[in-house]
Amino acid sequence: MSTLIESAAFRSEPEARALVARIHALATEPVSLMEVCGTHTVAISRFGLRSLMPDGLKLLSGPGCPVCVTPLAEIDRSIAAARMPDVILTTFGDMMRVPGSESSLEREKADGADVRILYGPLEALEIAAANPDREIVFVGVGFETTSPTIAATVAEAKQRGTPNLSVLPFFKTVPAALDLLASIPTRALDGFICPGHVSTIIGSKAYEPVARERNMPCVVVGFEPLDILAGIVMLLEQVEAVRRGTARASVEVQYRRAVTREGNEAAQRLLADVFEPCDAEWREIGTIAGSGYEFSERYRSFDARERLAIEIPETAAVSGCICGEIMLGLKLPTDCSLFAGRCTPRDPVGPCMVSTEGACAAFYKYDRQVS
Amino acid sequence: MCLAVPGRIIEIDGTTARIDFGGVTREANLTLVPDAAVDDYVLIHAGFAIQRLDEQEAQETLKLFRELAQALEDEKRP
Ligand code: SF4
Numbered sequence: 001m002s003t004l005i006e007s008a009a010f011r012s013e014p015e016a017r018a019l020v021a022r023i024h025a026l027a028t029e030p031v032s033l034m035e036v037c038g039t040h041t042v043a044i045s046r047f048g049l050r051s052l053m054p055d056g057l058k059l060l061s062g063p064g065c066p067v068c069v070t071p072l073a074e075i076d077r078s079i080a081a082a083r084m085p086d087v088i089l090t091t092f093g094d095m096m097r098v099p100g101s102e103s104s105l106e107r108e109k110a111d112g113a114d115v116r117i118l119y120g121p122l123e124a125l126e127i128a129a130a131n132p133d134r135e136i137v138f139v140g141v142g143f144e145t146t147s148p149t150i151a152a153t154v155a156e157a158k159q160r161g162t163p164n165l166s167v168l169p170f171f172k173t174v175p176a177a178l179d180l181l182a183s184i185p186t187r188a189l190d191g192f193i194c195p196g197h198v199s200t201i202i203g204s205k206a207y208e209p210v211a212r213e214r215n216m217p218c219v220v221v222g223f224e225p226l227d228i229l230a231g232i233v234m235l236l237e238q239v240e241a242v243r244r245g246t247a248r249a250s251v252e253v254q255y256r257r258a259v260t261r262e263g264n265e266a267a268q269r270l271l272a273d274v275f276e277p278c279d280a281e282w283r284e285i286g287t288i289a290g291s292g293y294e295f296s297e298r299y300r301s302f303d304a305r306e307r308l309a310i311e312i313p314e315t316a317a318v319s320g321c322i323c324g325e326i327m328l329g330l331k332l333p334t335d336c337s338l339f340a341g342r343c344t345p346r347d348p349v350g351p352c353m354v355s356t357e358g359a360c361a362a363f364y365k366y367d368r369q370v371s
Numbered sequence: 372m373c374l375a376v377p378g379r380i381i382e383i384d385g386t387t388a389r390i391d392f393g394g395v396t397r398e399a400n401l402t403l404v405p406d407a408a409v410d411d412y413v414l415i416h417a418g419f420a421i422q423r424l425d426e427q428e429a430q431e432t433l434k435l436f437r438e439l440a441q442a443l444e445d446e447k448r449p
Contacts, residue, residue, distance in 0.1 A: 002412060002429075003429045004377050004412040004429050005412065014440040014443075018436075019436070039374050092417070094372055120417040120418025121417060121418070123418070142372060142373075145372075145416055146372065146417055152400065152403060156402075196373075197414065200421055200422035223374075254432075256428040256431070257424050258425075264421065
């Protein structure tokens with residue numbers, strides 16, 4: 001079987017031990033690295049990698065869970081759409097349990113709303129064809145890994161002339177967020193573990209401005225334990241060179257079997273056709289210029305917000321939750337006074353505890369004993 | 372949410388492909404990787420192939436790991 005689908009080769013123990021030894025040898029001074037992608041957060045926790053790190057090396061979780069950064073108002077908007085009698089609301093499963101101001105999609109479904117969990121957005125097209133007198137609304141969350149799949153679906157809908165499919169465009173893009181994180185004056189952040197699958201689409205070149213202008217080391221990393229450990233080694237080598245002043249920060253790729261400098265150009269073309277960049281609000285963080293997508297002129301009619309004229313009530317922040325500071329790399333979940341007491345995956349207070357890829361949920365499940 | 376799973380293309384029909392995930396097969400859309408061919412390895416996310424995988428690069432990466440492990444072994448020996 002090919003090493004490309006057999007993960008055992010990327011989990012081999014002697015190699016892991018060698019990489020960990022290398023990390024210990026390199027991390028002689030305190031250093032903080034941020035894994036920006038929620039899938040990395042889960043992998044780091046699941047494989048217990050945090051416990052293998054030297055004392056001075058901190059792995060911080062960034063704003064890399066699209067569910068966690070979807071604003072409360074957008075959750076409320078999805079719920080309001082689900083309540084409309086002619087609407088079939090379609091979504092990825094991750095969104096179901098996220099608490100809105102007073103309900104969740106899961107609760108709406110239990111109360112009789114037609115909410116359907118999809119494996120991929122193309123299924124929404126089939127549902128639209130089978131239900132010509134209903135409006136099919138897809139909750140469009142995701143980073144650049146996911147947004148091309150929705151762009152392709154919408155382009156297909158336009159070509160087929162599907163009249164009853166629309167999308168709530170809650171998309172976020174990663175590079176603008178990294179730039180914000182790198183520019184926080186109080187940050188104690190030394191390098192980014194850049195998201196592997198977002199980068200298959202946008203290419204490693206997307207991080208070059210952040211590396212260059214903020215002198216911030218960036219390494220695009222895969223998701224197997226050896227990938228992550230090797231990525232940390234590469235970052236530590238860069239951080240050391242930057243600190244000593246012998247080199248400027250740059251973008252390197254550890255995940256070379258999947259990521260090129262240019263990325264997926266077909267997907268980029270589709271994104272540029274269907275969407276245009278817009279400012280976007282990140283839950284608990286605030287508005288980041290140019291960090292979201294809305295539909296381009298040609299595709300504007302697919303925007304569910306306009307098509308359905310959804311009214312939502314005012315929203316208030318969740319008191320006591322420090323998700324915002326956690327996602328900015330300023331705090332760890334264990335710094336939150338609600339963590340594991342008032343706030344648990346079963347009864348979550350903030351978004352980072354709801355999504356399985358949220359920093360608080362990953363910490364709760366895997367790292368509590370260690371930290 | 373950005374999880375993507377590698378699989379091998381075993382059949383292509385228009386923009387739809389059958390993908391083998393080490394024994395389990397499933398359909399995926401090829402719109403985002405228009406040049407993909409049968410026997411290519413691709414990453415699948417939300418029902419779409421999003422990128423082709425490079426076997427040679429995978430081997431190179433593993434070789435690097437092995438060399439590092441070997442170097443550590445050699446260091447330990449007196
Ligand atoms: S533990 Fe709960 S309340 Fe505290 S930051 Fe995490 S999600 Fe928010």
